[in-house]
Amino acid sequence: MAAAEFDIPEIKDYIEVPKLREGVMAHAKTFLAPKPVQDFMGYPHELADNWKESALEKMGDLLGKYRSLKVFLDACVHCGACTDKCHYYLGTSDPKNMPVARQDLMRQVYRRYFTTAGKLFPKLVGAKDLTKEVLDDWYNYYHQCSECRRCSVFCPYGIDTAEITMAGREILNHVGMGQKYSNEILGKVQKIGNNLGLPGPALLDTLEGLEEDIEADTGVAVKLPIDVKGAEVLLVTPSADFFSEPHVESLIGYAKVFHAAGISWTLSTHASEAGNFGLFNGNYETMRKVAMRIRDAALELGVKRIVVGECGHAWRVAYSFWNTLTGIGYGADDPFSIELQKQLDPNYPQPQHICELTNDLIQSGRIKVDPSLNDDLIVTYHDSCNVARASRMGTEPGGQFTIPRELIKSVVNNFHNMADDTIYESTFCCGGGGGLLTDDLMEVRVKGALPRVTALNNVVKEHKVNFMATICAICKAQFTKVLPKYGFDMSMVGGVHQLVSKAIKLD
Numbered sequence: 001m002a003a004a005e006f007d008i009p010e011i012k013d014y015i016e017v018p019k020l021r022e023g024v025m026a027h028a029k030t031f032l033a034p035k036p037v038q039d040f041m042g043y044p045h046e047l048a049d050n051w052k053e054s055a056l057e058k059m060g061d062l063l064g065k066y067r068s069l070k071v072f073l074d075a076c077v078h079c080g081a082c083t084d085k086c087h088y089y090l091g092t093s094d095p096k097n098m099p100v101a102r103q104d105l106m107r108q109v110y111r112r113y114f115t116t117a118g119k120l121f122p123k124l125v126g127a128k129d130l131t132k133e134v135l136d137d138w139y140n141y142y143h144q145c146s147e148c149r150r151c152s153v154f155c156p157y158g159i160d161t162a163e164i165t166m167a168g169r170e171i172l173n174h175v176g177m178g179q180k181y182s183n184e185i186l187g188k189v190q191k192i193g194n195n196l197g198l199p200g201p202a203l204l205d206t207l208e209g210l211e212e213d214i215e216a217d218t219g220v221a222v223k224l225p226i227d228v229k230g231a232e233v234l235l236v237t238p239s240a241d242f243f244s245e246p247h248v249e250s251l252i253g254y255a256k257v258f259h260a261a262g263i264s265w266t267l268s269t270h271a272s273e274a275g276n277f278g279l280f281n282g283n284y285e286t287m288r289k290v291a292m293r294i295r296d297a298a299l300e301l302g303v304k305r306i307v308v309g310e311c312g313h314a315w316r317v318a319y320s321f322w323n324t325l326t327g328i329g330y331g332a333d334d335p336f337s338i339e340l341q342k343q344l345d346p347n348y349p350q351p352q353h354i355c356e357l358t359n360d361l362i363q364s365g366r367i368k369v370d371p372s373l374n375d376d377l378i379v380t381y382h383d384s385c386n387v388a389r390a391s392r393m394g395t396e397p398g399g400q401f402t403i404p405r406e407l408i409k410s411v412v413n414n415f416h417n418m419a420d421d422t423i424y425e426s427t428f429c430c431g432g433g434g435g436l437l438t439d440d441l442m443e444v445r446v447k448g449a450l451p452r453v454t455a456l457n458n459v460v461k462e463h464k465v466n467f468m469a470t471i472c473a474i475c476k477a478q479f480t481k482v483l484p485k486y487g488f489d490m491s492m493v494g495g496v497h498q499l500v501s502k503a504i505k506l507d
């Protein structure tokens, strides 16, 4: 087991609700974004003298814009149903990581400045002044929330802590307390085209190298085309797929699927990133700017279909926001959106998830697979939060749960679900989502992974599971780092198309 500067939680047979340990994670601060990063994003990089007025003005702005935020801040009755539903509370035992407590950090300020009772009788209604101490708590604990929405599933009012976290981060950015990790990535994707800052020539080299590897491995000349005008499909995938392990195995899988089905496809240098960290910051304008690259690439290349690779939050943005942000799908009515809607083939979902595309091809017999080629694996599936609780897939309700499982079961012979209360809409976050996948939050990430690791450990013991498939680039990166801390091999996590890649028959 790798050494760590903090205690690794003990895996028990069941997910235990811990005893409260006040302030135990108050030290876990993610790095602040420096001046050049904040400058590019159009935010200040330090607190100005009037930071408090500025924060309250922004809060008022968000309350006016997003009715849901006001409803969530007003509606909580402190019933306690959400308290033990957050993986960060379960893993750290810090009471401020309980969803209701995380909400209360903002709710107490909201009551103080935006409600009559809070203005007149603050103590009676739990209202609190916005002080630097409160702002620091916001920074710490809104960066110990992966915006996974699990708590909202168990709240009788459907209060979504993720939206409160997003609003908190937007206000923090506005006063000069942006997070280095997320804002640096947002800079790279806008300047270079992907989160990793991988320039076009390096991307071309990487793809050529992969083509050689696939041909050496299979004897078949499977291509990874890029910037091909007139291709049928534009594949938009997380940039981690281009060079990280195990992500790249799924990219190889997508390429084999298109090859076997005879579908012409292309990647794009301009839109070489499906991820959109604008979501994590709660800033729709940033999210729109990042998403617009996809529309530009689709128009430029003249494609008929847009398919999204294995990335959880990217699929949420694509499925739930692209239509109104960019006109991909239906909703926007500016001239470019109308042009794009005419260009895209109405016989396919726009956008479509790669799992749905591949599953349809297998079920209809257009591509052939041999599941026995995965007989060395006993597989389970980790539902990624943003796919599970913020999107759908296919035409049937719950398709985001059934399609990936149907696909896995068609390419492997040994599959076991983890415990019911840890999958589907109750899935536990990997611990690294929502802008937390940074080494300066390693303690939060490792401890936050405890509930998922507990469920995994149980299927390892009961069924000898040795592979956990997932369709999220962040989950893959998080688990390869975190699983070894709990004594598991990092190679036991991988993509669904990694399994497809092994089982597919190529001509």
Ligand code: SF4
Pocket (backbone or CB within 6 Å): 085, 086, 087, 088, 097, 098, 099, 102, 144, 145, 146, 147, 148, 149, 150, 151, 152, 161, 162, 165, 429
């Ligand atoms: S991390 Fe998930 S469960 Fe925890 S408070 Fe945030 S949205 Fe809720």
Ligand code: SF4
Pocket (backbone or CB within 6 Å): 075, 076, 077, 078, 079, 080, 081, 082, 083, 099, 100, 154, 155, 156, 157, 158, 159
């Ligand atoms: S479950 Fe909902 S109403 Fe109950 S404490 Fe949590 S947020 Fe408040």
